[in-house]
Amino acid sequence: MNKLYIGSLPADVNEGTLRQLFQEQGINCANVLVKKGGYAFVDCPDQTSADNAIDKLNGYMFMGSAIVVEPSVPRNKRSITVQVSNIPAHSNWEEVERVLSSVGNFKKFDHVTDESSGITENSSVVQVTYDTPEIAHQAVTALNGHEINEIGRASCRERV
Numbered sequence: 120m121n122k123l124y125i126g127s128l129p130a131d132v133n134e135g136t137l138r139q140l141f142q143e144q145g146i147n148c149a150n151v152l153v154k155k156g157g158y159a160f161v162d163c164p165d166q167t168s169a170d171n172a173i174d175k176l177n178g179y180m181f182m183g184s185a186i187v188v189e190p191s192v193p194r195n196k197r198s199i200t201v202q203v204s205n206i207p208a209h210s211n212w213e214e215v216e217r218v219l220s221s222v223g224n225f226k227k228f229d230h231v232t233d234e235s236s237g238i239t240e241n242s243s244v245v246q247v248t249y250d251t252p253e254i255a256h257q258a259v260t261a262l263n264g265h266e267i268n269e270i271g272r273a274s275c276r277e278r279v
Contacts, residue, residue, distance in 0.1 A: 120149060120162040121169035125176075126187035128157045137161070140181060146172045160191055199255030202231070203262060204244040219247050222261050223254035 125137065134151045137159055141148045150162040163169040169190065177188040206215060216228055227248040249255040 120164065121166050122191040123161045123163060123169055123172055124189050124191040125159040125161055126157065127184050128159060128186060129182045129184050130157065132182065141172065144175050146175065199252040200246050200248045201255050201258050202244060202246050204242065206243045206245065208241050208243050210243065215245065219258070219262070222258040223249055225249045
């Protein structure tokens with residue numbers, strides 16, 4: 120089986136509605152497991168079906184949400200995401216990215232827009248997914264308290 124992660128699902132999605140989406144798109148799936156929190160796992164019988172699902176459904180608008188469809192990665196194989204907060208809102212994002220990459224290579228850099236993550240009128244939050252857990256840990260150690268743009272001191276924590 121080829122397991123897929125399906126994210127950014129609307130709260131009212133259930134196994135039946137997700138299975139129906141796959142059927143409507145002509146994609147074979149065996150098991151569908153919808154989890155609380157807006158995500159699910161779907162088993163495809165072969166790599167071709169999994170690739171087809173990713174091609175057709177990643178970014179697809181489903182019940183008002185653009186869903187994420189990607190290969191599921193076992194917990195022990197995941198990279199680590201670091202949340203960096205207290206970044207001055209007026210920061211030069213190229214400079215912020217340069218500071219974050221000074222620790223090591225990262226795969227993804229996202230400016231967080233969810234207000235529950237600590238965003239204020241004067242500060243911003245980013246999430247950085249580094250290549251390895253070791254680099255992520257080094258980033259937290261190196262960047263916690265690091266002065267960014269001579270105004271704010273970064274506050275970092277690992278997110279698993």
